[in-house]
Amino acid sequence: MNKIYLTLLVLLVFVPQVQAQIPQDSILNTTWILTQATNILPIQRQTTLQINTVKYEIKGFAGCNNYTLPIKQIKERRNYTQITTDAIITNDNSCTKNVNEFEKAFLHALSNQRLRVETDQAKLTIVNENKQTFTFSVQPQNPLLNYIEKHAWKLIQLKGNSDRVYHPYLTFDFHSNTVSGYTGCSYFTGKIAISNALNKIQFFDLEVKKRTCMSTNRKTVEKDFIQLLEGETFSFDVAEQTLNLYQDNALLLMFGFIPKHLISE
Secondary structure, eight states, X not given: OHHHHHHHHHHHHHSOOOOOOOOHHHHTTOOEEEEEESSSOOOSBOOEEEEETTTTEEEXXXXXXXXXXXXXXXXXXXXXXXXXXXXXXXXXXXXXXHHHHHHHHHHHHHTTOEEEEEEETTEEEEEOTTOOEEEEEEOOOOHHHHHHHHSEEEEEEETTBOSSOOOOEEEEETXXXXXXXXXXXXXXXXXXXEBTTSOEEEEEEEEEEOOOXXXXXXXXXXXXXXXXXXXXXXXXXXXXXXXXXXXXXEEEEEXXXXXXXXXXX
């Protein structure tokens, strides 16, 4: 009998302990939305995070700028995963004071840290070395955003005027929080921010690749179009195959959808 107990003891000593790992299916290709944080108050804009354990990087949108956070090391602990990060890589664009202060604090909390990462169903929790806790939920699959992203959108009404043919169009990428399009004279790119309620959109950092434009009317529309979008927040909806942007319940911009393959730079 003593020999049996001794054998069991030896087996227990040499059997490796089971360690909790981040389920790959729950991490890769999953966008997480910040819902709660200690010490800093989440802003109304979506703050996103994607962990890629294959490329050893964390990427996302911090409210004003996209960021990349290189991963130095991943260790599996008994009840969590430890991720050691390098210095953050991001742009230095300016938004409002509140957004920039939040973004700076958020990125600082993740950069050059040993992060404790846990997943529980549709929730991701990250705790840094200073015991700051960040809670994320899975970004919901939104049929409306998927529909908007699927098409290009050509301007058909500007400030209530639909009595002329407009040439500007937009395309959206909600994963990278970017917008691109055509003004009627020139092509442009920029950034977008979506509210947590998924009912408001802001355009900012629009960069126009100026081209020679012989039409005076198109030049005027280009100026009005870009000025109307830059830095502005709109509520939006899709009705009868049109994308509508509102401010103070007034319809300012209406777009009709066109297949993406029909547009080219």
